[in-house]
Amino acid sequence: MIRRIPQARERGIPDATVARLPLYLRALNGLAERGTATVSSEDLALAAGVNSAKLRKDLSHLGSYGTRGVGYDVQYLxxxxxxxxxxxxxxxxxxxxxxxxxxxxxxxxxFVSRGFRVAGLLDADPAVVGDHIAGLTVEHSDGLEAVIRKRGVSIVVIATPAAAAQQVCDRVIGAGVTSILNFAPVVLTVPDGVDVRKVDLSIELQILAFHEQRKINGGPLMAEDWAGEAG
Amino acid sequence: MIRRIPQARERGIPDATVARLPLYLRALNGLAERGTATVSSEDLALAAGVNSAKLRKDLSHLGSYGTRGVGYDVQYLxxxxxxxxxxxxxxxxxxxxxxxxxxxxxxxxxFVSRGFRVAGLLDADPAVVGDHIAGLTVEHSDGLEAVIRKRGVSIVVIATPAAAAQQVCDRVIGAGVTSILNFAPVVLTVPDGVDVRKVDLSIELQILAFHEQRKINGGPLMAEDWAGEAG
DNA sequence: TCGACTTTGTGCAGCGCTTCACAAAGGCAC
DNA sequence: GTGCCTTTGTGAAGCGCTGCACAAAGTCGA
Structure with a gap:
């Protein structure tokens, strides 16, 4: 079977690359603040904490924006x-x-420094509604759909308790939102075409604990001190 | 060259698997609360948001804890x-x-519900020191090393501004800590043997924005409305 | 103008993770 | 006990990402 040859500028950037672009962007902003005009892949990779071959391959997916023998123009990149x-x-x-x-x-x-604008803060708790935070007034979540439609909200951050997350999720999707950042510790069910990204603070700690345990005693305790039925 | 054949119980669990174990654990706890005694890989996978073959392969790295024809004992797992x-x-x-x-x-x-205990809250700002939060009193970060040593702290969470993060990082490593969870938007430099995991809230939003943009207009605006030197 | 030097962009091999598909294993009905 | 049914555990193929190594391309000094 003949496989299509991927075009260079075809819109297919690997997920792994997309996940690193924000990293490069931050490193570049740091360089720009210090007045650096151009940077080599080697130096930028160091600042971003990756290796230089990976950085070059990542950037090559966007186009050919470097100059051989010189490097990349910081502002342009x-x-x-x-x-x-x-x-x-x-x-x-x-x-x-x-x-x-x-x-x-x-x-x-x-957020604000990167093109994101908090256009609404909503909560179901009447005790919180009306509070002023970061220059905004907290509104009741009854008005969720109205806020989304009137203010052109396209990304919603869910920071509710786990029990409320799915319901909020359903409502914002009903209002037309297709990008959700979820901090609640539940797996959200969404229709095709909706992107959900999940951040879970305790998962990261658990992964650390796993590695920490291995450093201490080479793995889980071997004693099978389990008192249940299987064993 | 002869490659070693990996032993089944050899302590080598893939990183991708470790990152999913907390997910399974949460799904299992949900099932346990509802009184479910056993669960099949199909159902557990559904609850955790992965596919069942992946789940089975992940669990097989831990050992053979299922019963064919039945499934997994929830409590035991x-x-x-x-x-x-x-x-x-x-x-x-x-x-x-x-x-x-x-x-x-x-x-x-x-945190608390998963074996983690907050043993200290520290800050460099005298205006914050002395505040009572979650049952603890905020201490001055001058005493960082003492707190770590006296209370047996093995994992440190860095939630300082970016500018202070590397210095805090160096100090906690000096005090013997080898596991760090970093929320500051900087790349921390650490010696070998120290694990750093990074959570960056704005990166997740940027990834969402990337996908959202594609949904709207099929990719970045093609207009090369760049006014800089390269072009 | 030319040659030496620097740095990018990329073909390719290697590796780890994912997914499929199925044999092996255990439970259950009779 | 025996045979059927369910579900696990895993070999093997496929896929995507990583990292090496180098040719191509551009700069800079003479």
Whole structure:
């Protein structure tokens, strides 16, 4: 069978590459702040914490933006990566669930500086509605659909308790949202065409614990001190 | 050249598998709460959001804990995964940086319920020192090394501003810590033998923006409206 | 203008993870 | 006991990502 030869500029950037582009972007912004005009793949890779071959291959998926013998123009590369990620446009984000995490997210500087604008804070708890956080007033989540439609929200952050997450998810999808960032510790069920990314703070700690345990005693305790039925 | 044949119980669990074990654990806990005694790989996979072949292969790396024709004993599997992840022991965690995010983490229920105990909250800002959060008193970060040593802290969460992160990192490593969870938006430099895991809230949003852009107009705007020198 | 030097962009081999498909293994009905 | 049915555990193929190594391409000094 004949397989199609992938075109160079065909819109098919590997997921692994997309996941690293924000890393490069941050490293480049750091360089730009220090007034660096051009940077080699070697130096940029060092700043981003990857190896240089990988960096070059990643960037080659976007196009041929470097100059052999010189490196990459910092400003130009910032622009190209931003454009590829869609950060040259303005994204309206709504945060649902204004607990500790929701507040932290609303105040997080990393959003506004990258093309994201918090366009709404919503919560179901009347005791929280009306609070002023990061320049916004918390609204009741009854108005979720209205907020999404009126303010052109295209990305929703779910920071509610686990029990409420699926319902919120269904409602925002009903209102037309197709990109969701989920902090609640549940697996969300969504129709095709909707992207969900999940961040789970405790999972990361558990992975660390796994490796830490191995450092200490070479693996789980071997004693089968299990008192249940199987054994 | 002759390659070693990997032993079944050899301590070499793929990283991809380790990253999914916490997912299975959560799904299992959900089933246990509902009183389910046994579960098939098909049903558990559904609850965890993966496919069943992957689940079975993952579990097979831990051992042979299922019963053919029946499935897995929920309680027994919870115990085995917990043991493998090292959650049957008690981990003392210190959180450095008590801003919005640090507070959210200190109050996050997902920690305590999984073998993690917040043993210290530290911050460099005198205005924050002395605050009571989640039953603890915030201490000054001058005492970082002392807290780590005295309370047996083995995992440190860095939730400081980017500028302070590397310095905190160096200090905790100096105090003997080899597992770090980093929320600051910088690439930490650490010696061999130290594990760093990174969580970056804005990166996830940027990845979502990338996919959202593609849904809207099939990719980045093609107009090369760049006004810089290269072009 | 030319040659030496630097750095990019990429073909290719290797590796690890995913997925399929099925034989082996255990339970259950009779 | 025996045979059928369900479900696990796993060999093997497929796929995508990584990293090496180098030719191509561009700069810079003389």
């Amino acid at each position: 910032i622009y190209q990566i931003s454009r590829e990620l869609g950060l040259t446009q303005d994204w309206a984000v709504a945060i649902v669930g204004v607990g500790n995490l929701g507040r932290a997210l609303a105040n997080y500087g990393g | 919870i115990y085995q995964i917990s043991r493998e992840l090292g959650l049957t022991q008690d981990w003392a965690v210190a959180i450095v940086g008590v801003g919005n995010l640090g507070r959210a983490l200190a109050n996050y229920g997902g």
